Structures are given as structure tokens and as C-alpha cells.
Amino acid sequence: MNSSLSERDQNSLKEAGKKQKENRKKLLQLKKQRPKQINEQFNSLHEKEFETMDCLKCGNCCKTTSPIFRNADINRLSKHLRMKSGAFTEKYLKLDEDNDYVLKKSPCTFLNDDNTCRVYDDRPLACREYPHTDRKNVVQILDLTVENTIVCPAVARIVQQICRPK
Numbered sequence: 446m447n448s449s450l451s452e453r454d455q456n457s458l459k460e461a462g463k464k465q466k467e468n469r470k471k472l473l474q475l476k477k478q479r480p481k482q483i484n485e486q487f488n489s490l491h492e493k494e495f496e497t498m499d500c501l502k503c504g505n506c507c508k509t510t511s512p513i514f515r516n517a518d519i520n521r522l523s524k525h526l527r528m529k530s531g532a533f534t535e536k537y538l539k540l541d542e543d544n545d546y547v548l549k550k551s552p553c554t555f556l557n558d559d560n561t562c563r564v565y566d567d568r569p570l571a572c573r574e575y576p577h578t579d580r581k582n583v584v585q586i587l588d589l590t591v592e593n594t595i596v597c598p599a600v601a602r603i604v605q606q607i608c609r610p611k
């Protein structure tokens with residue numbers, strides 16, 4: 446666990462880790478029953494969470510997981526770093542089990558000590574869109590969203606509120 450996280454964020458991730466299986470089951474059930482409402486709920490809770498969540502105090506996604514690098518991302522980033530795309534790929538990336546390019550190591554090599562991104566303007570699309578809970582159709586990516594509950598404290602709390610409303 447990333448020890449620089451606040452106690453609240455650490456607790457949210459721990460709780461989500463314990464409830465991962467249960468949350469997956471519940472979300473799949475809700476998806477079948479009322480997909481439109483669940484999408485809307487994700488979107489409004491996302492907005493609410495990120496009104497107060499300061500990503501620069503967290504950085505857990507950049508520290509513990511890798512975005513997928515599409516060809517367009519590789520071309521843009523290698524240009525940014527004035528490298529050939531082949532050299533960029535060889536230096537920083539590997540193929541994962543789904544045959545997607547991901548970072549060879551984490552934390553991300555482009556993450557600065559203050560949690561800012563060294564290549565922010567040219568970062569991969571997956572970084573721009575993370576954690577995807579503001580997508581119009583979140584129910585299409587429920588497996589990924591449940592995976593993200595153990596990475597992103599905001600997603601952990603969003604899923605917690607949808608699965609176990611008070």
C-alpha cells in the first residue's frame with residue numbers, strides 16, 4: 446500500500462479489497478436491473494468525489510498500475526521526448542498478457558516526486574480518462590471498475606456508495 450495516502454484513502458482501498466467479489470456481483474446485478482440509473486449514479490458520484498479529491502496528494506494510479514499505450518500515445522510521447530518510437534518502446538514498455546503495451550515498471554517513470562506528470566500534455570489517453578467513472582457507459586467496463594477500487598480511493602468510495610447505499 447502507498448503509505449503517503451491519507452488514512453481515509455487507505456481505509457477505502459482496504460475495505461474495497463475485502464469486498465471486491467461482493468461488489469462485482471452486486472454491480473452485475475444492478476447492471477441487469479437498471480443500467481441507465483447506474484451509469485447516472487457513477488457519473489454524479491464521480492463529480493462529487495473529485496470535487497474534494499486531490500490527485501496530487503494521491504498519485505496511487507501512477508504509482509501502482511500502468512496505462513495502456515496505444516500507437517498514437519507512443520508516437521506522441523516519443524516525439525515529446527525526441528526519441529524514435531521504437532527506442533521509446535524498447536526503453537519503457539513491454540507487452541502484457543492481452544498484447545497491449547504497458548510500462549515495464551511502476552511507479553511510472555514519468556511521475557515526479559510531487560505527483561505531477563513529466564509528460565502531462567502528451568500523456569496517454571488512458572491516463573487522461575482514468576479512472577473512467579465519468580464515462581457515459583460505465584456499465585460496459587464494470588470489471589475494470591472493480592479492479593480500480595483497489596487502486597483509486599475515489600472509485601472505492603463511489604462503488605461502496607452504489608453497492609451499499611446508506
Ligand code: SF4
Pocket residue numbers: 506507511512553554555556557561562563564565568569572
Ligand atoms: S504518464 Fe503521467 S499520468 Fe500517466 S501514469 Fe505516468 S505519470 Fe501518471
Ligand code: SF4
Pocket residue numbers: 498499500501503504505506507575576596597598599600
Ligand atoms: S485518479 Fe484516483 S488513484 Fe489516481 S491520483 Fe486521482 S484519486 Fe488517486
